[in-house]
Amino acid sequence: MTRPKLLIFDLDGTLIDSRRDLIECVNATLRHCNLPPLHDDRIAGFIGDGATALVERSLQASAGDPSFRHHKALTFFLSYYREHLLDHTEVYPGVLSSLAALMTSPNAPLMAVLTNKPVNPSRRICDALRLTPYFFGNYGGNSFTTKKPDPEGLLAIWREAEQLGGERLQAHEIIMVGDSEVDIRTARNAGIGAWGCMWGFATSKMLAEGPDALAQNATDWLALVQAGDGVP
Template sequence: MSSSSPKLLVFDLDGTLIDSRVDLCNSVNAMLKHLGKPELPQQVIASYIGDGASMLVRRALGDPEGDSTDEQYVTAALTYFLDYYRLHKLDFTYVYPGVIEALEAIRAAHPTLPMAVLTNKPVVPSREICAHFGLDRFFFQNYGGNSFHTKKPDPHGLLTLIAEASSLTVHTIEPPQTIMIGDSDVDILTAHNCGARSIGCTFGLAPHTLEAAVPTHIAHSPKDWPLLVGL
Protein backbone atom coordinates (compact mmCIF):
# COMPACT_ATOMS: atom_id res chain seq x y z
CA MET A 1 0.00 0.00 0.00
CA SER A 2 1.47 3.34 -1.04
CA SER A 3 1.83 6.27 1.31
CA SER A 4 -1.23 7.88 -0.26
CA SER A 5 -3.37 4.79 0.18
CA PRO A 6 -5.90 4.92 3.02
CA LYS A 7 -5.37 3.26 6.37
CA LEU A 8 -9.11 3.23 7.21
CA LEU A 9 -12.30 3.02 5.16
CA VAL A 10 -15.62 4.07 6.70
CA PHE A 11 -18.89 3.40 4.87
CA ASP A 12 -22.32 4.93 5.16
CA LEU A 13 -25.14 2.35 5.03
CA ASP A 14 -28.37 3.57 3.40
CA GLY A 15 -27.73 4.57 -0.20
CA THR A 16 -24.14 3.33 -0.07
CA LEU A 17 -24.06 -0.34 0.89
CA ILE A 18 -27.81 -1.02 0.71
CA ASP A 19 -30.88 0.32 -1.05
CA SER A 20 -33.39 0.65 1.78
CA ARG A 21 -35.59 3.27 0.13
CA VAL A 22 -38.78 1.21 -0.18
CA ASP A 23 -38.77 -0.14 3.38
CA LEU A 24 -38.05 3.29 4.86
CA CYS A 25 -40.75 4.93 2.75
CA ASN A 26 -43.30 2.23 3.56
CA SER A 27 -42.54 2.63 7.27
CA VAL A 28 -42.98 6.40 7.11
CA ASN A 29 -46.30 6.04 5.27
CA ALA A 30 -47.47 3.42 7.77
CA MET A 31 -46.74 5.94 10.53
CA LEU A 32 -48.59 8.70 8.69
CA LYS A 33 -51.59 6.44 8.10
CA HIS A 34 -51.59 5.47 11.77
CA LEU A 35 -51.73 9.17 12.68
CA GLY A 36 -54.53 9.87 10.21
CA LYS A 37 -52.30 11.89 7.90
CA PRO A 38 -52.06 11.58 4.10
CA GLU A 39 -49.29 9.39 2.77
CA LEU A 40 -46.37 10.95 0.90
CA PRO A 41 -44.81 9.98 -2.44
CA GLN A 42 -41.72 7.80 -2.14
CA GLN A 43 -39.53 10.35 -3.89
CA VAL A 44 -40.48 12.95 -1.30
CA ILE A 45 -39.76 10.65 1.64
CA ALA A 46 -36.48 9.53 0.07
CA SER A 47 -35.33 13.15 0.01
CA TYR A 48 -35.78 13.23 3.81
CA ILE A 49 -33.40 10.29 4.44
CA GLY A 50 -29.87 10.82 5.72
CA ASP A 51 -30.05 12.69 9.02
CA GLY A 52 -31.38 9.92 11.23
CA ALA A 53 -34.78 8.50 12.16
CA SER A 54 -35.89 11.48 14.22
CA MET A 55 -35.34 14.00 11.42
CA LEU A 56 -36.92 11.65 8.88
CA VAL A 57 -40.07 11.49 11.00
CA ARG A 58 -40.08 15.22 11.71
CA ARG A 59 -39.75 16.07 8.03
CA ALA A 60 -42.56 13.68 7.14
CA LEU A 61 -44.72 15.40 9.77
CA GLY A 62 -43.90 18.82 8.29
CA ASP A 63 -41.48 19.81 11.06
CA PRO A 64 -38.19 20.05 9.13
CA GLU A 65 -36.50 22.39 11.60
CA GLY A 66 -37.34 20.30 14.64
CA ASP A 67 -39.21 23.11 16.35
CA SER A 68 -42.46 21.28 17.13
CA THR A 69 -44.14 22.38 20.32
CA ASP A 70 -45.72 18.96 20.74
CA GLU A 71 -42.73 16.75 21.47
CA GLN A 72 -44.96 14.04 22.92
CA TYR A 73 -46.69 13.74 19.54
CA VAL A 74 -43.36 13.57 17.70
CA THR A 75 -42.04 10.97 20.13
CA ALA A 76 -45.14 8.80 19.63
CA ALA A 77 -44.77 9.10 15.85
CA LEU A 78 -41.08 8.17 16.03
CA THR A 79 -41.82 5.19 18.26
CA TYR A 80 -44.45 3.88 15.83
CA PHE A 81 -42.09 4.38 12.87
CA LEU A 82 -39.23 2.53 14.59
CA ASP A 83 -41.47 -0.33 15.73
CA TYR A 84 -42.87 -0.75 12.21
CA TYR A 85 -39.47 -0.47 10.56
CA ARG A 86 -37.98 -3.01 12.94
CA LEU A 87 -40.43 -5.60 11.57
CA HIS A 88 -40.25 -4.55 7.90
CA LYS A 89 -36.65 -3.42 7.42
CA LEU A 90 -35.86 -6.39 5.19
CA ASP A 91 -39.04 -6.59 3.13
CA PHE A 92 -37.52 -4.96 0.04
CA THR A 93 -34.05 -3.81 1.11
CA TYR A 94 -31.13 -5.24 -0.85
CA VAL A 95 -27.36 -4.85 -1.16
CA TYR A 96 -26.38 -2.79 -4.17
CA PRO A 97 -24.92 -4.87 -7.02
CA GLY A 98 -21.15 -4.86 -6.84
CA VAL A 99 -20.87 -4.06 -3.13
CA ILE A 100 -19.86 -7.55 -1.98
CA GLU A 101 -17.41 -7.94 -4.85
CA ALA A 102 -15.83 -4.56 -4.15
CA LEU A 103 -15.45 -5.27 -0.43
CA GLU A 104 -13.99 -8.69 -1.17
CA ALA A 105 -11.50 -7.15 -3.62
CA ILE A 106 -10.40 -4.60 -1.04
CA ARG A 107 -10.11 -7.22 1.67
CA ALA A 108 -8.18 -9.61 -0.60
CA ALA A 109 -5.68 -6.91 -1.56
CA HIS A 110 -5.29 -5.54 1.98
CA PRO A 111 -6.31 -8.16 4.59
CA THR A 112 -5.50 -5.89 7.54
CA LEU A 113 -7.05 -2.65 6.27
CA PRO A 114 -9.71 -1.65 8.86
CA MET A 115 -13.20 -1.00 7.52
CA ALA A 116 -16.25 0.19 9.45
CA VAL A 117 -19.81 1.48 9.10
CA LEU A 118 -20.94 4.90 10.30
CA THR A 119 -24.61 5.61 9.64
CA ASN A 120 -27.27 7.92 11.01
CA LYS A 121 -29.68 4.96 11.07
CA PRO A 122 -30.26 3.63 14.63
CA VAL A 123 -27.48 1.20 15.47
CA VAL A 124 -29.57 -1.92 16.16
CA PRO A 125 -31.27 -2.15 12.75
CA SER A 126 -27.99 -1.13 11.10
CA ARG A 127 -26.16 -4.05 12.68
CA GLU A 128 -29.04 -6.47 12.07
CA ILE A 129 -29.21 -5.54 8.38
CA CYS A 130 -25.46 -5.94 7.94
CA ALA A 131 -25.55 -9.29 9.70
CA HIS A 132 -28.49 -10.49 7.58
CA PHE A 133 -26.64 -9.78 4.34
CA GLY A 134 -23.26 -10.99 5.58
CA LEU A 135 -21.75 -7.52 5.37
CA ASP A 136 -20.68 -7.56 9.00
CA ARG A 137 -17.76 -9.86 8.24
CA PHE A 138 -15.96 -6.96 6.54
CA PHE A 139 -16.27 -4.44 9.38
CA PHE A 140 -14.59 -4.17 12.77
CA GLN A 141 -17.25 -1.72 13.98
CA ASN A 142 -20.74 -0.47 13.08
CA TYR A 143 -21.95 2.74 14.71
CA GLY A 144 -25.40 4.28 14.27
CA GLY A 145 -27.10 7.59 14.75
CA ASN A 146 -27.83 6.84 18.40
CA SER A 147 -24.35 5.54 19.23
CA PHE A 148 -23.10 9.00 20.22
CA HIS A 149 -24.47 12.30 21.47
CA THR A 150 -24.20 13.69 17.93
CA LYS A 151 -24.80 12.42 14.39
CA LYS A 152 -23.08 13.00 11.08
CA PRO A 153 -22.00 15.51 9.80
CA ASP A 154 -20.54 16.08 13.27
CA PRO A 155 -17.14 14.35 13.06
CA HIS A 156 -17.29 12.72 16.51
CA GLY A 157 -18.28 9.28 15.22
CA LEU A 158 -15.64 9.30 12.48
CA LEU A 159 -12.95 10.48 14.90
CA THR A 160 -13.96 7.70 17.29
CA LEU A 161 -13.55 5.12 14.53
CA ILE A 162 -10.15 6.56 13.61
CA ALA A 163 -9.04 6.18 17.24
CA GLU A 164 -10.39 2.63 17.46
CA ALA A 165 -8.81 1.62 14.16
CA SER A 166 -5.49 3.05 15.35
CA SER A 167 -5.61 0.72 18.33
CA LEU A 168 -5.90 -2.22 15.93
CA THR A 169 -2.81 -1.28 13.92
CA VAL A 170 0.86 -0.69 14.58
CA HIS A 171 0.77 2.97 13.56
CA THR A 172 -1.56 5.81 14.51
CA ILE A 173 -4.07 6.58 11.78
CA GLU A 174 -4.53 10.24 10.92
CA PRO A 175 -7.71 11.77 9.43
CA PRO A 176 -6.07 12.37 6.00
CA GLN A 177 -5.39 8.61 5.86
CA THR A 178 -9.12 7.93 6.27
CA ILE A 179 -11.76 7.78 3.53
CA MET A 180 -15.47 8.26 4.26
CA ILE A 181 -17.65 6.67 1.58
CA GLY A 182 -21.27 7.80 1.27
CA ASP A 183 -24.06 8.93 -1.01
CA SER A 184 -24.96 12.34 0.45
CA ASP A 185 -23.55 15.67 1.49
CA VAL A 186 -23.91 14.50 5.10
CA ASP A 187 -21.15 11.94 4.57
CA ILE A 188 -18.89 14.27 2.62
CA LEU A 189 -19.25 17.03 5.21
CA THR A 190 -18.45 14.51 7.96
CA ALA A 191 -15.16 13.82 6.21
CA HIS A 192 -14.48 17.53 5.67
CA ASN A 193 -15.18 18.27 9.32
CA CYS A 194 -12.33 16.09 10.53
CA GLY A 195 -9.89 16.42 7.64
CA ALA A 196 -10.58 13.02 6.06
CA ARG A 197 -10.94 12.21 2.38
CA SER A 198 -14.24 11.14 0.84
CA ILE A 199 -15.90 9.21 -1.98
CA GLY A 200 -19.33 10.38 -3.10
CA CYS A 201 -21.57 7.61 -4.48
CA THR A 202 -23.83 8.81 -7.29
CA PHE A 203 -25.88 5.59 -7.33
CA GLY A 204 -27.35 6.23 -3.87
CA LEU A 205 -30.35 8.03 -2.40
CA ALA A 206 -29.08 11.62 -2.50
CA PRO A 207 -26.65 12.12 -5.42
CA HIS A 208 -28.06 15.62 -6.03
CA THR A 209 -26.46 16.77 -2.77
CA LEU A 210 -22.92 15.64 -3.61
CA GLU A 211 -21.73 18.35 -5.96
CA ALA A 212 -22.03 21.21 -3.48
CA ALA A 213 -20.27 19.17 -0.79
CA VAL A 214 -17.25 18.53 -3.08
CA PRO A 215 -16.17 14.93 -2.39
CA THR A 216 -12.53 13.98 -3.00
CA HIS A 217 -13.62 11.30 -5.50
CA ILE A 218 -16.84 10.22 -7.22
CA ALA A 219 -18.00 6.59 -7.57
CA HIS A 220 -20.71 5.76 -10.08
CA SER A 221 -20.78 2.14 -8.91
CA PRO A 222 -19.43 0.17 -5.95
CA LYS A 223 -17.10 -1.42 -8.48
CA ASP A 224 -15.24 1.91 -8.56
CA TRP A 225 -14.26 1.70 -4.88
CA PRO A 226 -11.16 -0.55 -5.21
CA LEU A 227 -9.63 1.72 -7.85
CA LEU A 228 -10.44 4.90 -5.92
CA VAL A 229 -8.85 3.63 -2.71
CA GLY A 230 -5.68 2.75 -4.56
CA LEU A 231 -5.93 -0.92 -5.54
Protein backbone atom coordinates in the same frame (compact mmCIF):
# COMPACT_ATOMS: atom_id res chain seq x y z
CA MET B 1 -3.39 10.52 -3.66
CA THR B 2 -2.22 8.45 -0.68
CA ARG B 3 -3.46 4.89 -0.35
CA PRO B 4 -6.13 4.92 2.40
CA LYS B 5 -5.64 2.77 5.48
CA LEU B 6 -9.16 3.28 6.85
CA LEU B 7 -12.46 3.41 4.94
CA ILE B 8 -15.59 4.45 6.84
CA PHE B 9 -18.82 3.64 4.99
CA ASP B 10 -22.27 5.11 5.27
CA LEU B 11 -25.05 2.47 5.15
CA ASP B 12 -28.34 3.58 3.55
CA GLY B 13 -27.80 4.69 -0.02
CA THR B 14 -24.17 3.53 0.02
CA LEU B 15 -24.01 -0.15 0.99
CA ILE B 16 -27.72 -0.98 0.98
CA ASP B 17 -30.79 0.07 -0.96
CA SER B 18 -33.29 0.56 1.86
CA ARG B 19 -35.39 3.15 0.03
CA ARG B 20 -38.57 1.05 -0.34
CA ASP B 21 -38.67 -0.15 3.27
CA LEU B 22 -38.05 3.32 4.67
CA ILE B 23 -40.72 4.88 2.46
CA GLU B 24 -43.30 2.26 3.35
CA CYS B 25 -42.55 2.60 7.06
CA VAL B 26 -42.85 6.39 6.90
CA ASN B 27 -46.20 6.21 5.14
CA ALA B 28 -47.41 3.61 7.66
CA THR B 29 -46.47 6.09 10.38
CA LEU B 30 -48.36 8.89 8.63
CA ARG B 31 -51.45 6.70 8.39
CA HIS B 32 -51.07 5.94 12.10
CA CYS B 33 -51.14 9.69 12.74
CA ASN B 34 -54.18 10.17 10.46
CA LEU B 35 -52.10 12.10 7.95
CA PRO B 36 -51.96 11.65 4.16
CA PRO B 37 -49.08 9.70 2.61
CA LEU B 38 -46.18 11.38 0.84
CA HIS B 39 -44.70 10.70 -2.58
CA ASP B 40 -41.73 8.34 -2.60
CA ASP B 41 -39.23 10.96 -3.78
CA ARG B 42 -40.33 13.40 -1.08
CA ILE B 43 -39.64 10.87 1.65
CA ALA B 44 -36.36 9.77 0.06
CA GLY B 45 -35.19 13.37 0.26
CA PHE B 46 -35.59 13.26 4.04
CA ILE B 47 -33.32 10.22 4.52
CA GLY B 48 -29.81 10.65 5.87
CA ASP B 49 -30.04 12.40 9.22
CA GLY B 50 -31.45 9.54 11.28
CA ALA B 51 -34.88 8.24 12.23
CA THR B 52 -35.93 11.23 14.31
CA ALA B 53 -35.27 13.71 11.52
CA LEU B 54 -36.88 11.44 8.92
CA VAL B 55 -40.09 11.10 10.93
CA GLU B 56 -40.24 14.75 11.93
CA ARG B 57 -39.71 16.04 8.39
CA SER B 58 -42.29 13.61 7.01
CA LEU B 59 -44.87 14.59 9.61
CA GLN B 60 -44.38 18.28 8.90
CA ALA B 61 -44.56 17.80 5.14
CA SER B 62 -47.71 15.69 5.34
CA ALA B 63 -49.44 17.99 7.80
CA GLY B 64 -48.40 21.10 5.91
CA ASP B 65 -47.38 22.61 9.22
CA PRO B 66 -43.68 23.18 10.10
CA SER B 67 -44.53 23.06 13.80
CA PHE B 68 -46.44 19.77 13.65
CA ARG B 69 -45.33 17.16 16.20
CA HIS B 70 -46.74 13.81 17.24
CA HIS B 71 -45.06 12.39 20.30
CA LYS B 72 -46.00 8.79 19.48
CA ALA B 73 -44.94 8.87 15.83
CA LEU B 74 -41.27 8.06 16.32
CA THR B 75 -42.06 5.19 18.67
CA PHE B 76 -44.48 3.75 16.12
CA PHE B 77 -42.01 4.20 13.26
CA LEU B 78 -39.18 2.45 15.10
CA SER B 79 -41.42 -0.42 16.13
CA TYR B 80 -42.85 -0.83 12.64
CA TYR B 81 -39.43 -0.57 11.03
CA ARG B 82 -38.03 -3.29 13.29
CA GLU B 83 -40.62 -5.64 11.80
CA HIS B 84 -40.15 -4.57 8.18
CA LEU B 85 -36.53 -3.46 7.79
CA LEU B 86 -35.68 -6.42 5.53
CA ASP B 87 -38.86 -6.67 3.46
CA HIS B 88 -37.23 -5.12 0.38
CA THR B 89 -33.80 -3.91 1.52
CA GLU B 90 -30.85 -5.39 -0.35
CA VAL B 91 -27.17 -4.81 -0.94
CA TYR B 92 -26.37 -2.68 -3.97
CA PRO B 93 -24.86 -4.53 -6.95
CA GLY B 94 -21.13 -5.08 -6.61
CA VAL B 95 -20.90 -4.13 -2.95
CA LEU B 96 -20.15 -7.57 -1.51
CA SER B 97 -17.60 -8.48 -4.16
CA SER B 98 -15.94 -5.08 -3.84
CA LEU B 99 -15.68 -5.33 -0.07
CA ALA B 100 -14.20 -8.81 -0.45
CA ALA B 101 -11.66 -7.49 -2.96
CA LEU B 102 -10.72 -4.65 -0.64
CA MET B 103 -10.33 -6.98 2.34
CA THR B 104 -8.06 -9.36 0.43
CA SER B 105 -6.02 -6.71 -1.39
CA PRO B 106 -2.37 -6.06 -0.47
CA ASN B 107 -2.13 -3.64 2.46
CA ALA B 108 -5.90 -3.96 2.89
CA PRO B 109 -7.55 -0.99 4.55
CA LEU B 110 -9.51 -1.39 7.75
CA MET B 111 -13.23 -0.82 7.21
CA ALA B 112 -16.13 0.29 9.42
CA VAL B 113 -19.73 1.49 9.13
CA LEU B 114 -20.96 4.84 10.45
CA THR B 115 -24.65 5.52 9.86
CA ASN B 116 -27.26 7.82 11.35
CA LYS B 117 -29.66 4.86 11.45
CA PRO B 118 -30.08 3.47 15.01
CA VAL B 119 -27.32 0.97 15.64
CA ASN B 120 -29.42 -2.14 16.32
CA PRO B 121 -31.28 -2.04 12.97
CA SER B 122 -27.99 -1.28 11.24
CA ARG B 123 -26.33 -4.36 12.73
CA ARG B 124 -29.37 -6.57 12.03
CA ILE B 125 -29.36 -5.55 8.39
CA CYS B 126 -25.62 -6.04 8.01
CA ASP B 127 -25.84 -9.47 9.64
CA ALA B 128 -28.72 -10.55 7.40
CA LEU B 129 -27.14 -9.25 4.19
CA ARG B 130 -23.69 -10.75 4.95
CA LEU B 131 -21.97 -7.38 5.29
CA THR B 132 -20.81 -7.71 8.91
CA PRO B 133 -17.62 -9.77 8.33
CA TYR B 134 -16.05 -6.95 6.34
CA PHE B 135 -16.17 -4.37 9.13
CA PHE B 136 -14.41 -4.13 12.46
CA GLY B 137 -17.19 -1.89 13.76
CA ASN B 138 -20.74 -0.81 12.96
CA TYR B 139 -21.91 2.38 14.66
CA GLY B 140 -25.27 4.12 14.46
CA GLY B 141 -26.92 7.40 15.19
CA ASN B 142 -27.39 6.46 18.85
CA SER B 143 -23.88 5.06 19.37
CA PHE B 144 -22.49 8.48 20.31
CA THR B 145 -23.84 11.68 21.80
CA THR B 146 -24.05 13.26 18.33
CA LYS B 147 -24.85 12.17 14.78
CA LYS B 148 -23.21 12.90 11.45
CA PRO B 149 -22.19 15.49 10.29
CA ASP B 150 -20.72 15.98 13.75
CA PRO B 151 -17.34 14.19 13.56
CA GLU B 152 -17.56 12.57 17.02
CA GLY B 153 -18.36 9.08 15.74
CA LEU B 154 -15.82 9.24 12.94
CA LEU B 155 -13.09 10.35 15.33
CA ALA B 156 -13.95 7.48 17.68
CA ILE B 157 -13.67 5.00 14.80
CA TRP B 158 -10.34 6.59 13.84
CA ARG B 159 -9.00 5.95 17.36
CA GLU B 160 -10.32 2.39 17.36
CA ALA B 161 -8.65 1.68 14.03
CA GLU B 162 -5.34 2.94 15.38
CA GLN B 163 -5.62 0.53 18.30
CA LEU B 164 -6.48 -2.37 16.00
CA GLY B 165 -3.74 -1.59 13.53
CA GLY B 166 -1.12 -0.68 16.09
CA GLU B 167 -0.14 2.55 14.34
CA ARG B 168 -1.10 6.19 14.18
CA LEU B 169 -3.24 7.12 11.20
CA GLN B 170 -2.93 10.44 9.45
CA ALA B 171 -5.98 12.33 8.21
CA HIS B 172 -4.97 11.84 4.56
CA GLU B 173 -5.03 8.06 5.12
CA ILE B 174 -8.73 8.01 6.06
CA ILE B 175 -11.76 8.23 3.75
CA MET B 176 -15.46 8.63 4.43
CA VAL B 177 -17.54 6.90 1.73
CA GLY B 178 -21.16 7.98 1.31
CA ASP B 179 -23.99 9.08 -0.92
CA SER B 180 -25.16 12.26 0.79
CA GLU B 181 -24.06 15.75 1.74
CA VAL B 182 -24.12 14.60 5.37
CA ASP B 183 -21.28 12.16 4.69
CA ILE B 184 -19.14 14.71 2.87
CA ARG B 185 -19.67 17.27 5.63
CA THR B 186 -18.75 14.68 8.24
CA ALA B 187 -15.48 14.04 6.46
CA ARG B 188 -14.76 17.75 6.17
CA ASN B 189 -15.53 18.29 9.86
CA ALA B 190 -13.03 15.56 10.74
CA GLY B 191 -10.41 16.82 8.31
CA ILE B 192 -10.33 13.62 6.21
CA GLY B 193 -11.06 12.70 2.60
CA ALA B 194 -14.49 11.96 1.13
CA TRP B 195 -15.64 9.74 -1.74
CA GLY B 196 -19.13 10.20 -3.11
CA CYS B 197 -21.33 7.35 -4.35
CA MET B 198 -23.45 8.13 -7.40
CA TRP B 199 -26.21 5.56 -6.80
CA GLY B 200 -27.68 6.75 -3.49
CA PHE B 201 -30.51 8.89 -2.21
CA ALA B 202 -29.03 12.40 -2.35
CA THR B 203 -26.72 12.60 -5.35
CA SER B 204 -27.21 16.27 -6.22
CA LYS B 205 -26.76 17.42 -2.63
CA MET B 206 -23.69 15.22 -2.27
CA LEU B 207 -22.13 16.61 -5.44
CA ALA B 208 -22.71 20.16 -4.24
CA GLU B 209 -20.40 19.44 -1.29
CA GLY B 210 -17.47 18.67 -3.61
CA PRO B 211 -16.28 15.16 -2.68
CA ASP B 212 -12.64 14.35 -3.43
CA ALA B 213 -13.54 11.46 -5.74
CA LEU B 214 -16.63 9.80 -7.16
CA ALA B 215 -17.56 6.13 -7.49
CA GLN B 216 -19.97 5.39 -10.33
CA ASN B 217 -20.51 1.92 -8.87
CA ALA B 218 -19.15 -0.09 -5.96
CA THR B 219 -16.44 -1.70 -8.07
CA ASP B 220 -14.76 1.71 -8.30
CA TRP B 221 -13.79 1.55 -4.62
CA LEU B 222 -10.90 -0.84 -5.23
CA ALA B 223 -9.62 1.29 -8.12
CA LEU B 224 -9.72 4.39 -5.92
CA VAL B 225 -7.76 2.59 -3.19
CA GLN B 226 -5.21 1.30 -5.70
CA ALA B 227 -4.78 4.76 -7.18
CA GLY B 228 -2.96 5.66 -3.98
CA ASP B 229 -0.23 3.19 -5.00
CA GLY B 230 -0.13 4.35 -8.55
CA VAL B 231 -1.87 1.15 -9.69
CA PRO B 232 -3.95 1.76 -12.85
